[in-house]
Each structure stands twice: as C-alpha cells, then as structure tokens.
Amino acid sequence: MINVLVLMGGLSEEREVSLRSGAGVYNALKKVGYQAKTLDLSRDNLDRIKEIGPDVVFLALHGKFGEDGTVQGYLDILGIPYTGSGVETSAICMNKGTTKKIFCYEGVPTADFVIINKYQYRRNQELDQILKGLGLPVVVKAATQGSSIGVYIVKTESDLESAIEEAFKYDQEVVIEKFIEGPQLTVALLGNEEPQVLPVIEITAANEFYDYEAKYTPGMCEHIIPARVSESINDKVMEISKRVYTSFKCRGYARIDFMIDKDENPYVLEINTIPGMTAMSLVPDAGRAAGISYEELVDRIVCLALQK
Numbered sequence: 001m002i003n004v005l006v007l008m009g010g011l012s013e014e015r016e017v018s019l020r021s022g023a024g025v026y027n028a029l030k031k032v033g034y035q036a037k038t039l040d041l042s043r044d045n046l047d048r049i050k051e052i053g054p055d056v057v058f059l060a061l062h063g064k065f066g067e068d069g070t071v072q073g074y075l076d077i078l079g080i081p082y083t084g085s086g087v088e089t090s091a092i093c094m095n096k097g098t099t100k101k102i103f104c105y106e107g108v109p110t111a112d113f114v115i116i117n118k119y120q121y122r123r124n125q126e127l128d129q130i131l132k133g134l135g136l137p138v139v140v141k142a143a144t145q146g147s148s149i150g151v152y153i154v155k156t157e158s159d160l161e162s163a164i165e166e167a168f169k170y171d172q173e174v175v176i177e178k179f180i181e182g183p184q185l186t187v188a189l190l191g192n193e194e195p196q197v198l199p200v201i202e203i204t205a206a207n208e209f210y211d212y213e214a215k216y217t218p219g220m221c222e223h224i225i226p227a228r229v230s231e232s233i234n235d236k237v238m239e240i241s242k243r244v245y246t247s248f249k250c251r252g253y254a255r256i257d258f259m260i261d262k263d264e265n266p267y268v269l270e271i272n273t274i275p276g277m278t279a280m281s282l283v284p285d286a287g288r289a290a291g292i293s294y295e296e297l298v299d300r301i302v303c304l305a306l307q308k
Helices: 015-033 048-052 070-078 085-095 096-106 118-123 127-134 157-170 211-215 231-246 282-289 295-305
Strands: 003-009 036-042 057-061 113-119 138-142 149-153 173-180 186-190 201-205 220-226 254-260 266-272
Touching: 003 015, 015 036, 015 295, 036 048, 036 118, 036 186, 048 070, 057 070, 057 085, 057 295, 070 085, 085 096, 085 149, 085 231, 096 113, 096 173, 096 231, 096 266, 113 118, 118 173, 127 157, 127 173, 138 157, 149 157, 157 173, 186 231, 186 282, 186 295, 201 282, 231 254, 231 266, 254 295, 282 295
Parallel strands: 003 036, 003 057
Antiparallel strands: 113 173, 138 149, 138 173, 186 201, 186 254, 201 220, 254 266
16 A cells, blocks of 8 residues: 655645645545555654655645745655655746746746846835836736735835835745736646646636635635636647646646736746645646546546656
8 A cells, every 4th residue: 555645734824725735635545545644844843754754745735845846855865756846846936036037938928027136126226117117007926925925916106115015025036027907717737748738717706816815715716617718718828838837847737827818818927836735726626627536636646746
C-alpha cells in the first residue's frame, strides 16, 4: 500500500485555506485506499517528514513556504516524490512579476504592467510615470501572494498610493497592471508532459472582484461551466493554457487564470501551481465537469507525482 503524507497548513496567509484543502485530500486518499497521514507544517517539525518516510508527499500548502519552491527543494534533498511542479517552476510562478516577464518573452498575451520595488519606490515616487504608462483603472498586486491577498483595484489617482503601500505590507515587490474589464475565466490542467486541459470555467463574484472573501464564502461566487464565451474564445484559452503549462514546465496539475476584454482578447493573469482543493475550489469543479470525481482527481495527481 502506498504511503502518502499530506502537507498542509504552513506559515503563509493562506494557512486556513490550506488546512481545508489538506483535509479534503486526506479524506479522498483514505477512500481510494491509500495509507495516508497529515502534517501541519511548521519550522519546528520538518524532521517529521523524514521520520514518517512517505512514498510520496501530497502538497496541499498554499502561498509562501509551500507553493514557492522551498518545500519542494527540501523534498528533493530527501529524495521524496511530491505532487505538483518542481522547484524552478514553483518559484517562478509564485512571483507575479517574474511570471509576467516570461509571458512577454514567450509571446503570451498579458495585461500591460510595471513592477516596483519598495526601496526604489520610496526613494523616487513613480506615480506619475505609472499613470502615464497604464492609465486608470489599474490592479495593484503584492508579487508573491495568492488567493487575491494583497490585491487592490484602483480607479482614482488619489487611491493609488495607499493601495501600493497596502500591497507593500505583504511583499517588497508590487506588480501594477492595466485593469481588463470583462469575464474572468480559469483553466485547470492535469498531467506532466502531455497535460489534459479540463473544461473552461467562468467565475462571477458578489464582490467587486474574485477576492479572498468571494473565493471562500459560500454563495459569494459562481463557477459557470461551460463558460459563457464564444467557441473561438473557449478554444483559444485552452490552447494558450496548454502552451503556458508546458512552457513553464508545470507538472501534476495547475490552474491558469484569464481576463477577456470587450474585443474578446484573452489576457493571462497568473499560474497557480498548487490550486485549492477545498469544497469550493475550481480545480475539483473542472474535474467533475470532465467526468473526474474528487477522489479520482486526487488519485491521478498522486500517480503523476510518482512518474517523476
């Protein structure tokens, strides 16, 4: 029997979501027939991973110190297989600024943006240059946060400075990008070298955008499958998603988020290398739409990890 250790919780602002993802994964593993354990990861219990000696680790950690390559590197040193992408891909995709730079290099459509560093910004305020280059509205994002933490939509010049300062509370680097008005889509993929592209989901939210509250509060968001877009847009975002997944060397599973503008042009927002696996999460919904149950999805992710 394969012994799976579910790493969950952790140290990031997304800890509570991670605990919920981990609990769902653990229950699914038990139903499928794996020998499973959980570990709420902290700085003091890293040695427990080696003591437990699992055949494979299911990473249900979200955010810093889990989704950013740090734990992946430790598991590589121990020689223990794990779910999801490796160190390099995890670190790159966790940083929104680095991700967008590679989008530009790869010719992937993404919203116009600037990246500002806290130290340089405070020495030489760049608000006029930012507004001149991007206009309003803009979206201000802490570079290495997930679950829409540290994300602010700015519609007036007077609110820009405060939004930047709020984002700097989470990170030393902030990404500011042109706001794209239109439907938000997300595409989940499952696989290694030849990923399966799951059905496109359209996301609506009760709040101004798909923020932390809307993501994890029942009744505050809706996942619409199939997405209410033309067949050409649906096919295009699926094609772009597969290209992004393979270009960034994603493995196991990931989710890629899009905005669609009024002219039906898709723009990639970011790549999630450890997407949520809670009852309200998008990847399980995409799996079900493709005829893959939650338990089968978890099983397939474990099997993909063991192929490394």
